Amino acid sequence: MRVSEERAEHIRAVAKRLNYRVNAVARNLRKSKTQTIGVLFENLKGLADGPLYTTHLLDGVASVLFHRGYRLTLLAGIDHNDIIGSLGDGQLDGVIWCKLARDEETVALIHKSPIPIVAINAAAPSYGSDAVYVTCDNTGGIELAVDHLWNLGHRRFSFLYESEEVNTPDCVDRRDAFQKEVVTRAGKTAIVECSWKLEGIVDQLSATECTAVICWTERLAGLLLEKLRDAKIEVPSQLSVIGFDSTQFCETTTPRLTAVRQPIREMAAFAAETLLNLVAGEKSDQHSKVFPCTLDVRNSTAPAA
Amino acid sequence: MRVSEERAEHIRAVAKRLNYRVNAVARNLRKSKTQTIGVLFENLKGLADGPLYTTHLLDGVASVLFHRGYRLTLLAGIDHNDIIGSLGDGQLDGVIWCKLARDEETVALIHKSPIPIVAINAAAPSYGSDAVYVTCDNTGGIELAVDHLWNLGHRRFSFLYESEEVNTPDCVDRRDAFQKEVVTRAGKTAIVECSWKLEGIVDQLSATECTAVICWTERLAGLLLEKLRDAKIEVPSQLSVIGFDSTQFCETTTPRLTAVRQPIREMAAFAAETLLNLVAGEKSDQHSKVFPCTLDVRNSTAPAA
């Protein structure tokens, strides 16, 4: 309060009469803050066709940001070469970066970012990074899935992902965890990398002689169920299928999909809280946070034939 | 090009060396444009818990905006008294306003908006408004639903909505269309306005002696199915239920929900295109646009008992 209340009241009255609004863009320029957080999807294929996962993620982020008076900007289709440039254009106070890659080149880029970054669904790279990483326990999730199948008598397993996702961090983590877990138990394993849209998948799978398939996402599992139906392979009696995420989508597949659940909304909300603290200048005490997974058993898994 | 190519090249090189980025906030201030569109939900209850409808809407808007180089900001939880103020803070070039009310007070507010507004899921008010209105053919949708039930032998119908939605524009339109359509055919009708979460709904419904219920959204229909299951009323053998929207949600209910489909993603994309044209200064040739509905028959409707 630098002005007498009387005068202030008068100014307020005039402002109201003239319909005055403070211009937030000018304020943002002056303060070098925008009260706006970006959510970056490197390849958002459409919110509605894409995994429901994305919706839960946005929901978690939005719940925190709106509560704290921040705005949320959706970022997608940004030129990959210029992501940092886009982040540094002054319009965002921070960014939540989905499935942030962790190759050295990207980590070097992150280092140059003028705004804080929280990665979601990516474990921290071993060689350090300036971002904070929020992820689920992919290893634990895979163990739950394998254990469930093992107890049903399965001994030959496949892990499935599409070739274009070969570098997606949580895909890599799930694949590696699968490899390790299954080799330990059964001595051998099959990793099936398939072309986009699972072309030729049925032949690839039968070559592995597996009785159970773990797909790295529920979306992919749903696609697989369709291919298997076309090929007249019965799920779960001939083949058990497990997915990852366990959103409502798993209720819409035929049969309903057994899936590992990650608490995506909680993860997203945590990421948002953490980011706002970083924006406020607090140093994050933890560099990475891992949320546990659970397993939702539905109808796509059964005892091995 | 105001500078020789040689000099320009030199400047580019220096800019790159210094890691120069143009500051978009300063540019926005100078140009009074931000290349950002807002999507306003007056009461977004959560993206993930809420109707899938919202996701499709965002998807449709985002597909157009990203393609045209615009950013998308999510607006929710804005103080209702100050919505126009928030819109006029300079941060948005235009806004897509979900379920925009059409009372005279709101229309007067719209008139004061410094940025163009496109309303979605609201028909244009009869007394004129500065916004462009994009909606689906609620009347036609209701007719499809009633006709379907009529052909199944139903003669006593109820229409259901929650009291807090009494002023939501598409709720009103569906209710009025229902009233008109059913009175014409059957001579009488029942409109059931229920408290939130459908408390006491079963008694209310049985008092109407109806054999079929049309719910104004699929979300509400899903809730009703749960209440009916608890009360041991079988759907569809004892009571037929129809919802509105027909997203993937209808596949997850038990039984699967028969629903009127509105092409929400197309409507949202159209709204975004229209808004960008308005932002570019083109006058919209149409003041309102209506998309037709269709009916997806699933398992929640059957011949009248």
Next chain:
DNA sequence: CTGAAAGCGCTTACAG
């Protein structure tokens, strides 16, 4: 307690 100036980083119109 109050007023006037400087400056955030751009773009545009003007002068040379």
Next chain:
DNA sequence: CTGAAAGCGCTTACAG
């Protein structure tokens, strides 16, 4: 063809 100034609408630090 190029440079320098004005101004977008704020906030902050300074002077009175």
